[in-house]
Amino acid sequence: EIVMTQSPATLSVSPGERATLSCRANQSIGTNLAWYQQTPGQPPRLLIYGASTRATGIPAKFSGSGSGTEFTLTISSLQSEDFAVYFCQHFNNWPPAVTFGPGTKVDFK
């Protein structure tokens, strides 16, 4: 069973600063990793798939990297709308399963 972990649980950042979020898998998953942003009362929003490809309409301030077991989401120059919870997610082809990390909350410093 693939387990996803994220760190830190909470990241306090000042507006205009850069945020770096980490996601780890307990076994190699290649680049089969997506990132989502969730604000209160809203469903998750796809940011990144394939570990590093931005989804349609996602600004370049969001970038993803990594492969295997270690992944990073970087958000440059945080604005107010970027303060949210971020989840990583893996899709396993067989047996089919979707696994989410527990999330990192990015809040105001």
Place this chain on the structure above:
Amino acid sequence: QVQLQQSGPGLVKPSQTLSLTCVISGDSVSSNTAAWNWIRQSPSRGLEWLGRTYYRSKWYNDYALSVKSRISFVADTSKNQCSLQLTSVTPEDTAVYYCARMSFGFRNYYYGLDFWGQGIMVTVSS
């Protein structure tokens, strides 16, 4: 633009069956590049995938092991919707339930869960 509109009750009694529907616009429930997923979210369990239904010359359903004995999906092509039924619910099934589209590309390349319904808060209580 793909839109997913969810409907269903907000309150279900313990031991009863939870039924939710997700009406799809902007895509087809029988698309061969999509799968229709059910995901729930609670403070105690986080985001939990429940399973998916999809059409590739015939209908397939994949269910999460945690709910496999209690869950079923049905797709209705005439209404372009998919539905979830979860039987024998307990308070542990209290959560926000989402439907979401999973997209695939060439050679089944995974494009993520790119469109989500608005979510329905379901409380299991007598």
